[in-house]
Amino acid sequence: MREALAALELLGIVDVRPGSGTYLRGAASELLPKTLSWGLMLGQQRTRDLIEVRNELEVQAARLAAERATDDELALLREHLDAMRAHHDDLQQFVDADLRFHLQIGLSARNPVLLDLLQSLRSLIRVWVDRALHDEHHIRLATEEHSRVYDAIASRDPERADAAMQDHMRTASQRLVASLDSNGS
Numbered sequence: 001m002r003e004a005l006a007a008l009e010l011l012g013i014v015d016v017r018p019g020s021g022t023y024l025r026g027a028a029s030e031l032l033p034k035t036l037s038w039g040l041m042l043g044q045q046r047t048r049d050l051i052e053v054r055n056e057l058e059v060q061a062a063r064l065a066a067e068r069a070t071d072d073e074l075a076l077l078r079e080h081l082d083a084m085r086a087h088h089d090d091l092q093q094f095v096d097a098d099l100r101f102h103l104q105i106g107l108s109a110r111n112p113v114l115l116d117l118l119q120s121l122r123s124l125i126r127v128w129v130d131r132a133l134h135d136e137h138h139i140r141l142a143t144e145e146h147s148r149v150y151d152a153i154a155s156r157d158p159e160r161a162d163a164a165m166q167d168h169m170r171t172a173s174q175r176l177v178a179s180l181d182s183n184g185s
Helices: 001-010 030-042 044-068 071-086 091-109 112-132 136-154 158-183
Strands: 014-017 020-023
Touching: 001 014, 001 091, 001 158, 044 091, 044 112, 044 136, 044 158, 071 091, 071 136, 091 112, 091 136
Parallel strands: none
Antiparallel strands: 014 020
């Protein structure tokens, strides 16, 4: 059930609000068919293209979050980072915290179109994200990168947030592409 709700949240169909419940999003009827049609077209090159687009959108989201995040949103972002640190030995918990970290950045950017695009892209490449983090070295590196992104956003420095997210997306992309190549998709 938890994984199904997480998948629906990533697809942009529901909003999960800790302590409150799970709520259906209004635009879900428009987002789901598009996400499913994109998923049908995925191949190795299409996935590489999606990774490139996602990278740029993540950078833009980090830049906007540095300008717009509230103190409460920064606290949530910190909680997700702390959860990543606490779950280096539990890959699924780590990946879930990673996804929530990125989702919170998207929410903090306060741009619903950007958020919807990011959620669609994340859902399409999620299987590769899950496969790309498979050893302690990559998990530690990803945590360090997320920490730099958090620090830049928390200091409300859009340029630093941009640079930190670019660095993170570069290494995350390398892991994703290596995962694609090793699976011969």
